[in-house]
Amino acid sequence: MQPRRPQTAPPADGAGPPAALADFFVCDIAGVVFKDDMATMEHPVFSLSTRPDRRVLRYDHGGVSVEITPSVKGLATIHDKDVLIYCISQLVAALNAGRPVARRIELVAHDLLVATRRETGGDSYRRLREAFERLSGTRIVTNIPTGDTVTTTGFGLLEEWMIVRRTASGRMVSVSVTLSDWLFRAVLARSVLTLAPGYFALRKPLERRVYELARKHCGRQARWQVSMRVLCAKSGSASPLRVFRKMIRDMEAADLLPDYRLAVVAGDMVLVTPRGAVIDDGDAPVLSADTLAAARALAPGWDVHALEADWRRYWQATGRPRLRSPARAFLAYCAKRASSE
16 A cells, blocks of 8 residues: 655644655554554553543643543553553654654564554563553543544544454454544654663553653753642543552652652642753664664663663763764663663
C-alpha cells in the first residue's frame, strides 16, 4: 500500500514548519528521545492499579474536567501508556526530520518491548495485546485542550489496533495502531516533553506518575511545591490520603526518581527539586540502533539501555557538552565501564 500524496497541517505557534500527513506512518527511527504528551502528564488519565480497575473516574480542576470509563478489561494503566509514549516519540522524531506522519502507525512489537525495557518472552506479547485492548476500550470525555483546540469530546486513546503479522507460533510481529485525533493533535502541535531515559526503569505506577508531574510542573525550575492533598488528586491515586502520604514518604526515602528529588516538608507539603540540568528537548544526544549494537559487543552481558541512561546522566553532570560524535563518546564510555569490571 502506497501513502497518498502528503497533505499539510498547520502548526501551532512556534512549532516549526507545517507537518506533512500521509496514510500511515512506519516506526523505524532508531534511538529516539522519548516524549510524553503534556495533557496526560498534567491530568490523571491512567489507572495506577496493577489489577483490573473498573472504576469510572472523574477529575475536575481549574476548569478542566476528565471522565474516564473502563471497558470490561479495565482502565488503561500507566504501564499501558508505554505504547503511546513509543508512538508519540517516533512521530515527533519524524516531524523534526521533516518526514510525513499519520495517525495510523505500523510498529514492530519486539522493537516496542525493547525500547520500553520490557522482557521479550511470550508472556510479554500477551501483556502487550492486553495493553492494546485496554487503551482502545477505555473511553475518555474531556475538555482538555490539545494544541490550540479546546473541545469537549469523547474518545479512546487508541482508535483501533490490529495485528498485521504473526509468527508460525502465533506470536505478534507487526502491529497497526491508530491514535485518537485528540492525541494526534497534541503531537502535531509539539505539546510534548522529553522523558528521562530512566523513566522506563521505574516499576511502581505511582513513581511513574509522580515523575510525570515533576517533569511537567517543575521542569528546569529551581523548585515546585504542592500540597499532599493536591498531589494525591493530580496523581489519580485511589489510596486514602494517609496511605498516599506514607507512599510518598517511602518514595522520598528510596530516592529513585530520575532528574528530581522529593522532600516532604512542613505543612503537609511536597517539595520537588531538580537534581541538576534536566534534559532539554533541543540538544540531547541521539544514539542509533547500530550504536547500541556496537555497545553490546563492547560490553557483553551488560544492559545497554541502562548504560545509555547512566551515560546520559554523566553527560548532564559534566555540563552537557556539545558532542561532535555522540556515538563515539557513548562507545568509549561503554568500553571504559566494561574494562573497569
